[in-house]
Amino acid sequence: MRRSSVTKPLALLIAMGVIVGGGVYLGVHSAAGHSTKITNVIVAGPQNVTSLDPTQWAGQILLDQGTILEGLYGYNQKNQIVPKIATGYKISNHGRTWTFKLRHNAKWSNGDPVTAQDFYYAWMRQLSPSDSNAQLWASVLNYVNNGYAYHAGTVPKSQVGIKVINNYTLQITTTQPHDILGELAMAASMPLDPKAVSAHPTNWYLPQYFVGDAPYVVKSFTPNGQIVLVKNLKYVGAKGEVNHGNAQQITIMPTTTVPVEDFMAGKVDVTQISTVADLSYVKSHPALEGELHSQPTYNITYLQYDNSTQPSPLNNVLVRQAVAMALQRDPIVNRALNGLGGVTNVFATPGWPSAKYQKGIQTNVAKAKKLLAKAGYPDGKGIPTLYLYCDVQTAQPNGVPVAEAVSEELQSELGINFKIVPLDTTQYGALTYGGPLANIKPGYNIAVSAVNSSDPSGAAMGGNQGVLFPGTYGYSTSFVKHVEPWFNNPYAPSYVNMYGDPNNSNMGTSPSDWTKLMAVAQTDIPWLNHYYSTLPQPYRSELEPQIPLLTQWNEILTSYHNAKTDAAKHQAWVEAWEFLFPYSNGSSAGSMNLASLEVQKYWYSHISPQVKQWLMWDTEFQNATSNAQAAKLAGKLMTQVMQQGWTVPIYYGVTDFLERSTVTGAQANPWAWGNFYQEQYLSTK
Numbered sequence: 001m002r003r004s005s006v007t008k009p010l011a012l013l014i015a016m017g018v019i020v021g022g023g024v025y026l027g028v029h030s031a032a033g034h035s036t037k038i039t040n041v042i043v044a045g046p047q048n049v050t051s052l053d054p055t056q057w058a059g060q061i062l063l064d065q066g067t068i069l070e071g072l073y074g075y076n077q078k079n080q081i082v083p084k085i086a087t088g089y090k091i092s093n094h095g096r097t098w099t100f101k102l103r104h105n106a107k108w109s110n111g112d113p114v115t116a117q118d119f120y121y122a123w124m125r126q127l128s129p130s131d132s133n134a135q136l137w138a139s140v141l142n143y144v145n146n147g148y149a150y151h152a153g154t155v156p157k158s159q160v161g162i163k164v165i166n167n168y169t170l171q172i173t174t175t176q177p178h179d180i181l182g183e184l185a186m187a188a189s190m191p192l193d194p195k196a197v198s199a200h201p202t203n204w205y206l207p208q209y210f211v212g213d214a215p216y217v218v219k220s221f222t223p224n225g226q227i228v229l230v231k232n233l234k235y236v237g238a239k240g241e242v243n244h245g246n247a248q249q250i251t252i253m254p255t256t257t258v259p260v261e262d263f264m265a266g267k268v269d270v271t272q273i274s275t276v277a278d279l280s281y282v283k284s285h286p287a288l289e290g291e292l293h294s295q296p297t298y299n300i301t302y303l304q305y306d307n308s309t310q311p312s313p314l315n316n317v318l319v320r321q322a323v324a325m326a327l328q329r330d331p332i333v334n335r336a337l338n339g340l341g342g343v344t345n346v347f348a349t350p351g352w353p354s355a356k357y358q359k360g361i362q363t364n365v366a367k368a369k370k371l372l373a374k375a376g377y378p379d380g381k382g383i384p385t386l387y388l389y390c391d392v393q394t395a396q397p398n399g400v401p402v403a404e405a406v407s408e409e410l411q412s413e414l415g416i417n418f419k420i421v422p423l424d425t426t427q428y429g430a431l432t433y434g435g436p437l438a439n440i441k442p443g444y445n446i447a448v449s450a451v452n453s454s455d456p457s458g459a460a461m462g463g464n465q466g467v468l469f470p471g472t473y474g475y476s477t478s479f480v481k482h483v484e485p486w487f488n489n490p491y492a493p494s495y496v497n498m499y500g501d502p503n504n505s506n507m508g509t510s511p512s513d514w515t516k517l518m519a520v521a522q523t524d525i526p527w528l529n530h531y532y533s534t535l536p537q538p539y540r541s542e543l544e545p546q547i548p549l550l551t552q553w554n555e556i557l558t559s560y561h562n563a564k565t566d567a568a569k570h571q572a573w574v575e576a577w578e579f580l581f582p583y584s585n586g587s588s589a590g591s592m593n594l595a596s597l598e599v600q601k602y603w604y605s606h607i608s609p610q611v612k613q614w615l616m617w618d619t620e621f622q623n624a625t626s627n628a629q630a631a632k633l634a635g636k637l638m639t640q641v642m643q644q645g646w647t648v649p650i651y652y653g654v655t656d657f658l659e660r661s662t663v664t665g666a667q668a669n670p671w672a673w674g675n676f677y678q679e680q681y682l683s684t685k
Contacts (some may be wrong), residue, residue: 007670040249041247042253043252043253043270043682044254050167055139061187067214067216067229067679068214068217068218070084071085071119073181073184073185076678077681087100087408093173097174097177099174101169102167109234110234116168117194120164121191121197124160126139126188129152131151134188138146138153140183140186141189144172146270181629182453207221215231216679229249242393242681246683253267259278259658272675274396282337285337291659292658293659293666295657296655296669300447302446303323303651304432304446307480309480310625312386313384315477318372320644320645321644323645325363325364325365326409326413329363329651331409332651335405336398336402337401337651340398342651342653342654343651344651346359347449347642349461353628354630359642360639361640361645369414375545388406389421389422391423395424399446402446403420419441435484435590436480436483437590447465456626461620461628463642464579464638468618469487471487471616474610474614486584489584492582492583495577499577499581500516502578505572506566509570514560529548531604535616538594542619556572560573578596581597581598581625610640641683662684664684
């Protein structure tokens with residue numbers, strides 16, 4: 001469709017005061033003899049929003065955090081954390097206790113004041129042992145002391161690290177020192193109005209019951225369909241902050257497969273461009289280019305060493321460095337992706353705190369060839385075909401094109417041949433975010449890492465993933481072969497053979513079944529306690545279990561001795577088995593419970609000084625009390641990992657979107673979920 005066929009009728013209809021398509025419109029309403037200007041902004045939003053409950057990690061979180069619910073802290077239009085309901089905080093107890101003061105003028109849409117009790121109510125509702133669906137990891141509750149223990153039913157409510165001091169003072173005590181401001185901005189950290197939720201516990205978010213404390217409230221909601229928001233007339237924003245735009249109504253429409261066509265037809269005012277083809281089309285039409293915007297997102301696409309158990313030339317650091325040095329990013333971003341990304345050789349987007357502390361490998365093809373020859377593979381001779389894994393195009397449209405571009409470059413420059421293998425989303429996720437997989441051939445993965453929130457744990461922007469699992473970066477082939485079965489079976493086969501099968505319901509019913517397990521516990525617990533004692537602070541306090549290992553073991557034994565039935569005895573035995581030995585907890589291949597004692601003992605007894613240092617830095621920056629502190633440690637870690645070629649950044653993500661010229665304030669969500677968020681800042685002009 002040519003732009004000229006749209007603009008003239010659009011201008012004519014606006015001049016006549018007629019509603020145009022589904023976009024911004026003008027109308028004249030008679031109210032006490034005055035004309036009223038009505039503005040409505042239509043945004044192509046997430047699909048499959050079945051609920052507006054902020055405790056569920058789904059599309060509604062983009063509306064819940066800031067637009068229809070407001071928390072202690074939130075994001076401004078620069079994606080910075082700013083006070084919302086809070087006026088400030090104090091940290092005590094060695095970085096573990098945060099005391100927040102709340103504004104006295106914040107109100108719910110029913111006129112009631114927003115108080116500390118409303119936060120306590122919402123959080124304890126999620127933590128309730130009866131709520132098995134709560135996503136605790138996606139909120140401040142992930143760090144609250146005894147939060148998970150209470151959720152599991154093992155400690156009373158009184159021991160949870162959330163305390164109401166008075167109506168406008170709230171205290172949070174964390175398990176470890178940790179900067180929690182970013183988590184407080186996440187959807188599941190929002191308060192709820194106790195009266196509204198108690199009256200309608202399963203559907204309190206429906207328009208007829210909804211009570212919010214943010215700039216907008218819900219006017220209508222169709223599950224998996226349209227959501228209409230209108231101004232909250234009772235809203236009072238934080239002093240000194242821009243809290244919202246001037247849009248009187250915001251309509252969220254599910255995203256379709258033809259976003260550009262929807263925009264040109266006037267069906268939406270703001271829509272995301274997600275494919276290279278759509279971006280190319282927009283750039284070739286000058287009338288649309290003026291409405292094209294681009295914002296960085298907090299994710300990195302990179303070459304990830306794939307942790308194969310088979311011997312490979314990639315085990316040689318010179319080969320990995322040569323690959324990293326030969327990679328030319330500009331052609332990949334500007335030709336293969338037509339600019340749908342930004343070139344980077346570190347795990348950071350422009351302005352990311354750790355960027356200035358990271359040093360990646362610069363492109364230098366001539367030096368790369370020399371390194372390859374020095375490693376014994378001149379012009380790639382002697383290197384077998386390597387594998388390049390990526391996500392299927394239906395799930396990740398850019399995965400295959402990037403793999404093809406990387407393969408072409410490395411074959412042309414170094415003489416290394418690759419076989420591109422798209423994986424289904426489950427396999428791809430396991431390869432990217434887990435440990436060694438069975439049947440993976442030597443090579444790389446076109447991986448994508450993303451950051452969930454403004455949090456110290458995201459300082460490395462996901463590039464530290466390969467440091468977190470035994471058998472990934474920095475380990476020998478023999479080590480990887482030893483631990484690979486642990487990641488690819490529900491229960492590690494070697495331990496099943498030696499100590500019994502947890503799937504056998506008869507195990508644990510006889511005292512003799514416990515004999516071997518007791519012997520392992522009596523050996524491993526002292527060994528690990530001694531190992532923890534040798535670690536420097538603060539790594540030791542962050543790694544050492546809060547509940548001593550012996551105490552945990554004795555609790556398991558107590559549950560066995562108190563068991564009245566064979567089924568209960570078996571359950572206690574399974575708990576003991578999982579406490580001691582490797583298991584995947586029923587998850588997909590590539591995952592494993594790293595807390596099992598035998599896993600820790602084997603890992604730490606075979607760890608190199610370098611990997612030990614990486615783990616210390618990683619643990620320290622994830623538990624830092626400020627993003628600035630985390631950035632320095634993450635910079636040290638990522639510099640070493642990148643310089644050794646374990647991981648090779650290619651480009652950072654960008655969100656390209658169309659925003660009608662009569663609209664401002666659209667904000668691409670830079671965090672892991674993507675799409676748009678902070679709709680409260682939308683304005684019309």
